Amino acid sequence: MTSPRKVILAPAAEEDITAILGWSAETFGDAASRRYAALIVQAIMDLAKQPTRAGVHERPEISVRLCSYHLAHSRVRIRNVEERVAAPRHFVMFRIRNDGVLEIVRILHDSMDLARYVPHEEE
Numbered sequence: 001m002t003s004p005r006k007v008i009l010a011p012a013a014e015e016d017i018t019a020i021l022g023w024s025a026e027t028f029g030d031a032a033s034r035r036y037a038a039l040i041v042q043a044i045m046d047l048a049k050q051p052t053r054a055g056v057h058e059r060p061e062i063s064v065r066l067c068s069y070h071l072a073h074s075r076v077r078i079r080n081v082e083e084r085v086a087a088p089r090h091f092v093m094f095r096i097r098n099d100g101v102l103e104i105v106r107i108l109h110d111s112m113d114l115a116r117y118v119p120h121e122e123e
Contacts, residue, residue, distance in 0.1 A: 004048035007102045012119070013093075016107040020090065035076065036088070040107065043074040043092050048102055051094070062115045065095040070110065093118050 009017075017040060025033035046053060047069055055073030059066040071088035093106040093114065108117055 004045065005051070005096075005100055005102050007044060007048045007104065009104045010106070010119075013104045013106050020107060038076040039071055039074060039088060040090075040092075042076045043069060043071050044102075044104060046074050047092065047094060051096055051102060059093075059114070059118075062118050063095075063120045065097075066093060066105070066118060067095060068093055068114065 017037075020040075021033050021037050024036050047056070051067070053069075053073075056067050056069050059068050068091045071090050071092065089110050091108050091110055091114065092104060093108060094102055094104050097103050106118055108114055
């Protein structure tokens with residue numbers, strides 16, 4: 001088993017997470033927001049361990065080395081029971097940098113025009 005790679009969150013991804021969890025708490029309550037937070041963390045940990053896992057899609061039409069991973073592909077353990085969060089609706093947008101670091105660029109709702117919200121990286 002390979003060890004997880006280093007992960008960094010871009011400032012925009014940190015802002016995305018704050019906004020997502022704030023909206024989730026307001027709309028669905030604190031417990032649901034905590035489950036969604038756990039799912040986001042699990043998805044990032046899953047990608048750190050295996051960035052080519054099932055569900056990862058390369059997105060060269062948006063930016064160089066960019067990939068997307070829908071939260072629906074990850075599971076979260078709550079009280080030692082694996083659970084699916086009901087209808088997750090976000091993509092983790094990421095790339096593997098030249099130094100091997102997994103960079104989380106954005107966390108975007110799946111109804112958004114992803115190309116509009118992801119910063120482009122030059123080749």
